[in-house]
Amino acid sequence: MHCLDKRMLKRFLKLPGIPSEQERAQSLENEMIRKEGKIGGTLFGPTPHGLRREFFCLDEYTWVWHEEWNDKGGNHRVRNTRYDIRPDGIVKSQNGKHYQRISQKEAARLLDAAHAYEKRVRRELYSATA
């Protein structure tokens, strides 16, 4: 068994306070998405000091760009940019509002990022399942 599988199996078996297999499975899936998000956050180069960035595929119709930082006043800031994939195009919203259709240029960049994301998570997280 691949070493990643062993780590995941150990995690799966020892999730504290989560008795049912279904809940453990959901918890582990969330953990996998968090790991994907960390990998996705590195696809766009180094982040400024104090900025945490995640980029991940939430489900087959949704890609999320998540950033957190503290502003100059010390206030914690969060920006969730969500891309909804629709048959006729891609719609973006930030922090759950301001829906807008994205440009061809942004769509092309998003697709490039998604291809890179797929390669990285396949290699770094899921190669043992191939």
Add this chain to the structure above:
Amino acid sequence: MTGETLRRSTEAVRNIMHRRMATVERGVDRLSEAVLAVDELPMHVDESVAQAPVDAGQSLDMVKDARHQIDALFGQENA
């Protein structure tokens, strides 16, 4: 732990990993199709179309659902 429990748990972990990889693959496929649709849009398309009034209610529900999922994903680290 019995051998059977270990076998089932190993299978469960593998299934989760398979499912995530399949979701990502489908996500990239859907995105590729949508990007083609974006490319085919006329350049003069009215940006107000982005408000998507027909399914705005559904979209709001989706956002709420997504926020819950995002909170579930990042809540522990944000706490």
